[in-house]
Amino acid sequence: MSSSSFPSVRAQVLFLATLFCLLLPTSLRAIDLAGDKVQLHGFLTQGYMESVNNNFLGDTMDGTFRLTEIGININANLTDKLRLGGQALYCNLPAASTGTVRADWLVADYHFSDPFGVRLGKVKMPMGLYNMERDCDFLRPLIFLPQSIYDETFRDSWQALWGGDMYGNLLLSKWGDIDYQLFGGRIQYEDDALATLASTEFVNRYNKLYSLFLSTEDLDRQNNYAYGAALFFNPTLKGLRGAMTLLVLDDESWLNEYQVSSLRIKSKVVASLEYSWKEFSWTAEYSETDRRQEQFQVTTLDGPSQAWYMLLSYSPIEALTFSLLYDEYYRLKNNHHESAGSQNLYPWRKDLAASLRYEIAENWTFKAEWHTVDGTALYSGYFNPQGTERYWQYGALKLSFNF
């Protein structure tokens, strides 16, 4: 599978300069390149984040402006049924190295009929309510989605896969309608993907434990397959939406010719419910991930994790939303406070957050949020090699523009 990154600095600079030039003549509208048949859109976000007691996703305890996302997409309706499109994405996050331009999605979409269409290429992977739109800050309710389900470490890898999906809309008579997706293919882990980098943590740990000198520079993470399904239920009851998604995948990590670890996700199931009533909205998602992990051919993890969150939002005016989040993650569903197979003393993550979102104009969004966390599950060890604190906090500010 060919790489979709453009590693040269020149290519990145060219991309950013082109995007900037395109933004100049247009403020609020798409650029129509051939009537309404070809459209160009994009977005640009810049944020600031800081954490207390632990680093989160990189060196964040001293504060960082490395919270940038730039995307540009082009779509062409070749016929009434056939569409070609793609989006290039540049992310600069606080993690050790993310700063290349990637294909976020790249699809050939053939719409046979309303109940049945097919997309081939790099397609967005549904997981819960928000995985497909994680790269667009102005579409997410928070700057950092509930980490129990939307682990930021996997964001740049699990948001799309190379392969395809079948999709459609099915009417359920008086009950409403259902959008479905069935997808399959392979996830591409870039060398600088956060998931690849985080997976070096155990190699470093083994080096330390057994006085080894294994280099992590050549660690290569591969996905053998990924597939799943999603159902989004839109019932007749106004304001209610439900979803159920399933993901199965198989990963291996290689150090030169040696397989050093494997991860098989037998099932990651997310059940979602969202309800809006007047100025209030309520979202809850529950997830279990049944997985088996081996490191140096020793099973270090076998069983389901457990995750859930609840998000309450209040919008006194349509442009302004205040939200409260409570988010819980346990590495082992059946053993919440034991860290079998892990060096982590606090293998859970309980996150209480407050956030503000303000739509400054149709295409401008400002967000601010603060999280207070108990526990250090989800790769905190990688970002804090000096050790982790059980109680820690992080916050962020972000401004987004899209056209």
Place this chain on the structure above:
Amino acid sequence: MALWLFAVGAGGGEPPGNFVLVVNAGNDVTTISRKDAELIFLNKQRSWPDGKNISVVINENPKIYDSFSHIVLRRSSQQFLVFRKRMLFRGQGIPPPTFKTDKDVVAFVGEHVGSISYVSPDAVTLAVKVVSILQ
């Protein structure tokens, strides 16, 4: 010609409606259910009964945009905007053309077979046809 104006709100705190649904004058359709209209404007129903492709046009005339969104789509105009952006940036479709005035919308629908939009009742011309919405 059947014409159903949303002269008053449908209850439940919804704003009063003051729009009509319009299609190209050559379209055979005369009525449409609210649910079908919702699916059409959400890009989930893309062809007319005769098989012709549906071409949606968004009218952002502030006098009718909110009431159309609340009554037909059962969501706010802001939520409708987010829906269109979500479709675009997820790679699931191209958002429909958008105009700010009834006049521009009527001109577009009048020129494009298969198109559908909504305008103020007094903006209707012979180039377009009003279709009634069945609940």
